[in-house]
Amino acid sequence: MRFLGYNRCIRGFSDDWDCMTISCVLGFAFSGIDAIPVRVEVQLASGLPSFLIVGLADKAVAEARERVRAALSAMGLTLPAKRIVVNLAPANIVKEGSHFDLPIALALLTAMGVVPSEESGRFAAIGELSLDGRINPVPGVLPAALCAVDQSRGLICGAQQGHEARWAGDGLDILAPDSLLALVNHMTGEQVLPPVELPERLPVESIGTGPDLADVRGMETARRALEIAAAGAHSLLMTGPPGAGKSMLAARLPSLLPDLTSTEILEISRIHSISGHLPMGLPVFRPPFRDPHHSTSQIALVGGGNGNRIRPGEVSLAHRGVLFLDELPEFSRAALEALRQPIETGTITVARASAHVTYPARFQLVAAMNPCRCGYLGDASQECRKAPRCGEEYLSRISGPMLDRMDMAVHVEPVSPAELAGLPTGENSAAVAARVAVARTRQTARQDGLTNAEAPPDLFPTSTAARDYAVRAADRLRLSARGFTRLLRVARTIADLAGDEETGQPHVAEAVSYRLRRPDRR
Incomplete structure (x- = not known):
């Protein structure tokens, strides 16, 4: 027999009443960026006093016993001298995290008769309890709020995360108390919690203006490559000596990207919510920019963790944005090879037993890299004695399949201090972003929402001369089928920036100039 959201007494087999109380509150487990509803059932029964948590709970959930006990004590309540069993159903799903504290406490208070079951049954809950009863923030509130909407429930979370939950929709009933005592007082009618509303004005820093491209002086070829990469969402590899401006260019790429759609905002924000990276509970409004250090491990880059604690990596946190890998050859070989599959599919699957x-x-x-380990290959006054062999060895640290996945490659020539002082300010990000937005609109309308970097070349209107030129260039450069496809994609983006309906030979010729040429060892 199952009891959901109410209390009930069951007659025992003896002449006396064996009073067994069962209550239920909805909580959440997480799989990827999705929240899974979990019934937190509490039973108070006669027997030796004990407090058991069952249902494949990990250590953090098991420790909720002491946090809940201390939080109730801070309110002046003690646990009943009964056998307390907390069941997390369904029991075949592993439950992990401290966010089960609040639903366990609420279900226990309902079973004790402190909170009316009619009130607690209307809500799902997520939050961690301090020993003094305060409700602390936890990851995953936004996916939990979306799941609560699907379950036709309201949501109870900490006061610091009420705004995050509100982004799930205006129809969601949200309670955001700062403590367990405030929640109990609200449900018993002693006080009324204020409604959770979206902020009237978003902080400027949440919009993410970022560095401006006007800071870059000269470097016309690199600026052009950056604009093409932004317009078509193409991968880009920049090479050049130290201090040439590769990292500076990459940092300004987000300022050229179009705004996210509402669907993309919600999807990206769910990922960041699961990771606990939503600043001030606000969604991610602009394409994210992630730049992990070259010492980053494979798990940190693509996702994973110990046991069942599988967390998103940098590739997921950069979803619909930019993943910048500076000093590319210095990353571990295993970490770079792990990028090959998500680059092609747009998803990453982390498998555990x-x-x-x-x-x-x-x-x-x-990505950015020096031409060799010393960084000065090609400069006769500074290059080492191993040149040019050192450049070949350094580039060989990146596998051929990984380099084949780079749509574009550009060599960033350094600007001398004299030129830097005399050159005028370059075109700003707003002007370039306007052209990028027009090109993106053109391609997504033509390709049913796909960017040129995602769409098959069959969707591209291409002239016969351009296609023949592309075939001859691919033969001469010995491009793979993947490389030939990416060449056509870049050429289509160049045509979109020019406003041309058909990809022409000049567009293909410029795209060929951005293909990486590996050293010929024959």
């Missing part, structure tokens, strides 16, 4: 989790990972890869 007990769980398989898939995260979105449709990111724009931008």
Whole structure:
């Protein structure tokens, strides 16, 4: 027999009443960026006093016993001298995290008769309890709020995360108390919690203006490559000596990208909510920019973790944005090879013996590297004695399949201090972003929402002369089928920036100039 959201007494087999109380509150487990509803059932029964948590709970959930006990004590309540059993159903799903504290406490208070079951049954809950009863923020409130909407429930969360939950929709009934005592007082009618509303004005920093391209002086070829990469969401590899401006260019790429759609905002924000990276509870309004250090491990880059604690990596946190890998050859070989599959599919699946989790990972890869280990290959006054062999060895640290996935490659020539002082300010990001937005609109309308970096070349209107030229260039450069496809994609983006309906030979010729040429060892 199952009891949901109310209290009930069951007659025992003896002549006396064996009073057994069962209550239920909805909580959440997480799989990828999705929240899974979990029934937190509490039973108070006769027997030796004990407090058991069952249902495949990990250590953090098991420790909720002491946090809940201390929080109730801070309110002046003690646990009843009964056998307390907390069941997390369904029991075949692993439950992890401290966010089960609040639903366990609420279900326990309902079973004790402190909170009316009619009130607690209308809500789902997520939050961690302090020993003094305060409700602390936890990851995953936004996916939990979306799941609560699907379950036709309201949501109870900490006061610091009420705004985050509100982005799930205006129809969601949200309670955001700062403590367990405030929640109990609200449900018993002693006080009324204020409604949770969206802020009237968003902070400027949440919009993410970022560095401006006007700071870059000269470097016309690199600026042009950056504009093409932004317009078509193409991967880009920049090479050049130290201090040439590669990192500076990459940092300004987000300022050229179009605004996210409402669907993309919600999807990206769910990923960041699961990771606990939503600043001030506000969604991610602009394409994210992630630049992990070259010492980043494979798990941190693509996602994973110990046991069942599978968390999104940098490739997922950069979803619909930019993943910038500076000093590309210095990353571990295993970490770089792990990028090959998400670059192609736009998703990353982390498989463990007990769980398989898939995260979105449709990111724009931008990488930078020196031409060799010393960094000055080609400069006779500074290059080392191993040149040019050192450049070949350094580039060989990146596998051929990985380099084949780079749509564009550009060499960034350094600007001398004299030129830097005399050159005028370059075109600003707003002007370039306007052209990028027009090109993006053109391609997504033509390709049913796909960017040129995602769409098959069959959707591109291409002239016969341009296609023949592309075939001859591919033969001469010995491009793979993947490389030939990416060449046509870049050429289509160049045509979109020019406003041309058909890809022409000049567009293909410029795209060929951005193909990476590996050293010929024959």
